[in-house]
Amino acid sequence: MKTVELGRTGEQISRLALGCMIMGTVTPEDEAVTMLDRYVEAGGNFLDTADCYCWWERRGSYGGESEELIGRWLARTGRRDDVFLATKGSAVVRDLDAVWAGGRPNWDVAYRTFVGAGAKTLREAIDGSLRRLGTDHVDLYYVHVDDRTTPLAETLEALAGIVQAGKARYIGWSNVRTWRLERIRQLCAQHGRPAPVALQQQHSYLRRRAGLRHVSIVDDEQLDYLQAHDDLTLVAYSPILKGIYDDPDKRKGHGAMEPYQGPDADARLAAAAEVAAEVGVSPNALVLAWLLHQNSPTIAPLIGPRTLQQYEAALPALEVKLTDEQLTRLDTAGA
Template sequence: MRTVQLGRTGEQISQLALGCMIMGTVTPEDEAVTILNRYAEAGGNFLDTADCYCWWESQGSYGGESEELVGRWLARSGRREDVFLATKGSAVVRNLDLVWKDGRPEWDAAYRNFVGAGAKTLRDAIDGSLRRLGTDHVDLYYVHVDDRSTPLEETLEALAGIVQAGKVRYIGWSNVRTWRLERIRQLCAQHGWPAPVALQQQHSYLRRRAGLRHVSIVDDEQLDYLQTHDDLTLVAYSPILKGIYDDPEKRRNHGVMSAYDGPDAEARAAAVVEVAAEVGVTPNALVLAWLMQQSSPTVVPLIGPRTLQQYEAALPALDVKLTEEQVARLDAAGA
């Protein structure tokens, strides 16, 4: 498995990251452990989780199941030193009673009830994550959901303290606007606080539809910002958009497409199918290969397989080398 440098840190991370979000809930422990073992055996080292994973899968849960499973795997496998371990804080729900209705979570209510990125909240959150993960530090710690109700100075000073205490090596940010990211970086430079080295956003081959306002999906401005600031690595979650590239029927009916529907998406989906046939992989794998071949900015796709079969379906992407002509054709596709 190829590696790339994380920002300008000198750290080498796998160019295909493994998301552990649903491990221990949707994905049973035995299957999750098999996926983790296969990933490590293939040379993968970049694991991603969060303290809130997966409260929405079980009413009454505040999350933590994923971190606990990863912690058990690290303890049994003895691979902690081989793993670049990332987790996140700020998106645990304060009051579960306010977000569940008729046995289903209401996401609008959840977003209004996240604990946020206050100083005490983050200090408590990292201690909880370390306890569940069974380690004395994590390599990368994200603010999971940008918190505009807490002064950035408070959040950044707390993160600096957590880094200074040795509990976190590097920080990152997720689900954030570009102007906020620039403000974060300015404050870090001004006060000598550690600046983010990773930006985790939803990013795929399809482009969000015209006119859509969506804080979590990379737009043209954010891509331009990342191209200019190579000390930030883009970690792309939902890179294959729930697997819609392989299935035209799924593209027509899946809710994930509401952010992408339109002539541009149709043209780009057709281009993916065409090039995937040429190189002999599935369209989903082709999209992962295209993302891994990006260099400006560097992109690390974050896969979150539900099953071992889904994990194995992603692996052919590692062996794809697209020609300059194929990359140009994919880049040019669209309305």
């Protein structure tokens, strides 16, 4: 498995990152452990989790199941030094009763009741994550959901303290507007704080539909910003959009498709299917391969397989070699 430098840190991370969000809840422990073992045996080293994973899968849970599972796996295998471990804070829900009042998790309420990125919250959150993971540090610590109610100076001071204490080596940000990211970087430069080296956003081959306002999906402005700042690596979550590229029936009415629906998406889906057939892989794997071919900006796709079968279905993307003509065809497809 090829690696890429994380920003300008000198750290080599796997080009394909393994998302552990549903490990320990939706994905049973034995299957999750097998995935972790096979990923590392294949040369992978970039594991991604968060303290809130996966509160929405178990009523009464505040999260932590994914970190706990990884902690057990690290303790059993002794592989802590073999992995680049990333986790996140700020998106635990304060009031579970309010979120579950209707019998199912209400995400609008959840977003209004996240604990946020206050200094005390982050300091307690990193300690909780380290305890569950069974380690004295993580390699990358993200602000999971940008908190615009807490002064950035407070958040950045807390993160600097976390890095200074050796509890995290680097910081990142997720689900954030480009103007906010620039402000964060300016404040870090002005006050000598550790600046983000990774940006985790939703990014795929499809482009979000015209007129959509969405804080988490990369747009043209954010791509331009990342191309101009190679000290930031884009960690692309939901790269295959819940697997919708392989299944036209699944795309119909699927929530993952809604932000992209339209003529542009139709044209790009057709192009992806065409090139996938030429190189002999599924459209899902083709999309991962296309992302792996991107160098400006550098992108590390973050897969989050639910099953071992889904994990194995992603691996052919690592071997795909796209020609310049195929890349051009994919890049220029659209309405």
